[in-house]
Amino acid sequence: MTTAEDLRPAQAGGTGERRVMLDSVTHSTFLPNASFCDPLMSWTDLFSNEEYYPAFEHQTACDAYWTSVHPEYWTKRHVWDWIQFCCDQYKLDINCISFCHFNVSGLQLCSMTQEEFVEAGGVCGEYLYFILQNIRSQGCSFLNDVEESKVAIKDYAEPSCLKTSGVKSQGCHSHGHSRTSLQSSHLWEFVRDLLLSPEENCGILEWEDREQGIFRVVKSEALAKMWGQRKKNDRMTYEKLSRALRYYYKTGILERVDRRLVYKFGRNAHGWQEDKL
DNA sequence: GCCTGTTTTCCTGCTT
């Protein structure tokens, strides 16, 4: 069992092996005041609990709604999304972060001091504090470039609560897009981003029911051509593209709509909602 | 090199 005591040398040590395993550190390690909320509630509970955190798995910063909103205007849900993203992105151990301390709105989050972040999450909390300060000072564009983010954070503090291999480029690499950058690596993300980018859309796709996530392919051949260009495949056709779309029915990313050229985002698709909350 | 997930390609049958 790793304890906070065990972590100190790693935090203090500035050279060589600054990686530290926090996998076995429970949230209670940094949770002296946990009694005022459900002591059994953990991040794992939160993210697997439909009531608290409905159907929002696999989210990345780039497609999360909170990236387009200043931290001061975040809701509790945005705060949770952000923390989950940071943990995924920077290999922080979410179990060492106190859920109770971060069950706050963005405004409250922004008013928290560095000491309060440390109290809430130890070295991970401190790291979150630096990331938040970067977002507040540089805006959300900070999150769209992982490499820049790493450099910026490094300027603030040396990461010392990383799980295994320090800051590791991922997430936005594979899903490398801003909400409307059309750099999505997956077809459904490409379609989603096209729907969210009127300037790129050119009437190729249009919403039928924005709230329900129902959209229509208006120019099927143009869509296929665009996707083909994206994948450097000039043999792409709408028939092939639609086959790929139909595979998403299995995974819940798309849902069947019994109308021609009409599709609907499913429970496992994210980032298409105007305002999820 | 293997495994896994995603996408592409081709196909048949059906519906609009």
Next chain:
DNA sequence: GAAGCAGGAAAACAGG
């Protein structure tokens, strides 16, 4: 008849 949809099968491809 053309276009689109449904879904099986296999292959290609990329990332881990």
